[in-house]
Amino acid sequence: MENKFDAIIIGAGPAGSSAAILLANNGWSVALVEKQTFPRRKVCGECIAASNLPLLHALGVGPAFERSAGAALRHVAFMKGAETIIARLPATNHAEHQWGRALGRETLDTLLLERARAIGVTVFQPWSAQSIAGGPGAWRCVVKSNTQTSQPLFAPILIDAHGSWEKLPSDRVEPRRPRLGADLLAFKANFVGTCLDEGVLPVLAFAGGYGGMVVADRGVTTLAACVRRDRLDMLRQNDLGKSAGKIVEAMLKRECAGVRKVLATATISDSWLAAGPLSPGVRVHTDDGLFRIGNAAGEAHPIIGEGMSMALQSAWLLSAELLGNKSAGCRQTNNDMVSQQAARHRYAANWHRQFAPRIRLASAFAHASMSQRGANVLLILLKTWPGLLLLGAKWGGKTRCAISEASIASLAPRAESV
Ligand SMILES: Cc1cc2nc3c(=O)[nH]c(=O)nc-3n(C[C@H](O)[C@H](O)[C@H](O)COP(=O)(O)OP(=O)(O)OC[C@H]3O[C@@H](n4cnc5c(N)ncnc54)[C@H](O)[C@@H]3O)c2cc1C
Incomplete structure (x- = not known):
């Protein structure tokens, strides 16, 4: 197999496949390295904000997305205890794509990866990046297949899109961080036969965590939640022998009337998945020579459901920078260390401008929702002024795309969409 490329991308989530x-x-x-076999399920709330739909179309998967995704999400709800407050979600001002929709990650990630493969990306899957050496202009990345075959790949540019749940080979020397009570562990399961209204996106607030529900493709409901480790440890003491996911499900049904009602007639269709701990924060500014996109660059608390927006849009910002997208005000990146460093600084500054505010907002919303007192204050505010949910969705980035229409047009694919 060929082993010299213009760029190597590690990880084929929404960020890596979009950049590819x-x-x-x-x-x-381009070499795209993905350690898991697709289709694969992933812990995620699976809501894609409307601001991303023009990007999915430009990437060539728009029609397939439209055919598969769940109903347009026009309302948001806030559920705590016995209370449910519903508000309208803001529409974008795009003529065709005004509302977000939900699509299972087994479908979305496969669509994007297969699109990359179809337009000539060399896909190494299931292969994992094992070691990284060299630097900007001359990277060497050794990848290993699931049959233990190893191969070195060479490229002047290395893009880290490996997410945030595991370490890159280059980071593995760092000591493991201790387990903390405040660690957030993430869970997801799919249900059929729920009575959740299609088009409503409930956010769940409970002591020591938060979550969300949505009807995605094929009428399947996704329930995702993040729970602090100390809360989960306490719950486990009363439910010895049960899986963590089942314990979370029981707690949600007990403590949130909205979840109890939605799941009353439902059966679980795909088992509970768990991941974490999450690492919300900014990681885009580094001096190791890698370009970072998606969760590898930074992560917002998933309570605002903007992780895939940040993955798709950061992939776009970086690609525009690397390709010298004139309409985005970027310059062509050369392969030497100095020009890559300048490109990395410009990209990181742009990234920060676009995404840092929503990371801060998500953090404030998440911490308020997880504390009893904070969630009660939120509830009083939202009861008085439900429009605050709509404003929060706007501030959280639901209607604003970091990519200009000119940049979308100039990087849009030449090949037919699927
Ligand atoms: C509970 C929860 C709910 C969420 N809900 C939403 C939501 O509703 N809407 C939303 O937009 N976002 C949501 N998110 C966030 C979203 O899931 C992430 O932000 C998104 O998956 C990030 O995409 P990515 O491409 O950066 O990384 P990932 O999707 O994590 O992809 C990284 C890929 O890299 C691969 N990889 C890792 N290491 C290696 C290696 N060494 N070699 C090769 N491959 C490797 C992995 O297998 C993986 O496929 C949620 C997250 C959680 C935890």
């Missing part, structure tokens, strides 16, 4: 499509579509030879 954009670079390959503009004539680059």
Whole structure:
């Protein structure tokens, strides 16, 4: 197999596959390395904000997304204890794509990866990046297949899109951080036969955590939640022998009337998945020479459901920078260390401008929702002024895309969409 490329991308989540499509579509030879076999389920609330739909179309998967995704999400709800407050979600001002929708990650991630493969990206899957050496201009990344075959890949540019749940080989020397009570562990399960209204996106607040529900593709409801480790440890003491996911499900039904009602007639269709601990925060500014996109660059508390927006849009910002997208005010990146460093600084500054405010907002919302007193204050505020939910959704980035229409047009694929 070929082993010299213009760019190597580690991780084929929404960030990695999008960057691969954009670079390959503009004539680059790209290696995309993904350790898992697709389709694969993933812990995620699976809501895609409307601001991303033009990007999915430009990436060539728009029609397939439209065919598969759940109903347009026009309302948001806040559920705590016995209370449910519902408000309208803001529409974007895009003529065709005004509302977000939900699609299972087994489908979305596969669509994007297969699109990348179809336009000529060399996909190494299931292969994992084992070691990284060299630096900007001359990277060497050794990848290993599930049959233990190893191969070195070479490229002047290395893009880290491996998410935030595991370490890259280059980080593995760092000591393991201790387990903390405040660690957030994430859970997801899918249910059929729920009575959740399609088009409503409830956010759940409970002591020591938060969550969300949505009807995604094929009428399947996704229930995702984040729970502090100390809360989970306490819950476990009363439910010895049960899986953590089942314990979370029982707690949600007990403590949140909205979940109890929605799941009353439901059966679980795909088992509970768990991941974490989450690491919300900004990681885009580094001096190790890698370009970071998606969760590898930074992560917002998933209570605002903007992780995939940040993955898709950061992939786009970086690709525009690397490709010298004139309409985005970027310059062509050369392969030497100095010009890559300048590109990294410009990209990081742009990233910070676009995404740091929503990371801060998500953090404030998450911490308020997890504390009894904070959630009660939120409830009083939202009862008085439900429109605050709509404003929060706007501030959280639901209607604003970091990518200009000109940049979308200039990097749009030449090949037919699927
Ligand atoms: C509970 C919860 C709910 C959420 N809900 C939403 C939501 O409703 N809407 C939303 O927009 N976002 C949501 N998110 C956030 C969203 O899931 C992430 O932000 C998104 O998956 C990030 O995409 P990514 O491409 O950066 O990384 P990932 O999707 O994590 O993809 C990284 C890929 O890299 C691969 N990989 C890792 N290491 C290696 C290696 N060494 N070699 C090769 N491959 C490797 C992994 O297998 C993986 O496929 C939620 C997150 C959680 C935890």
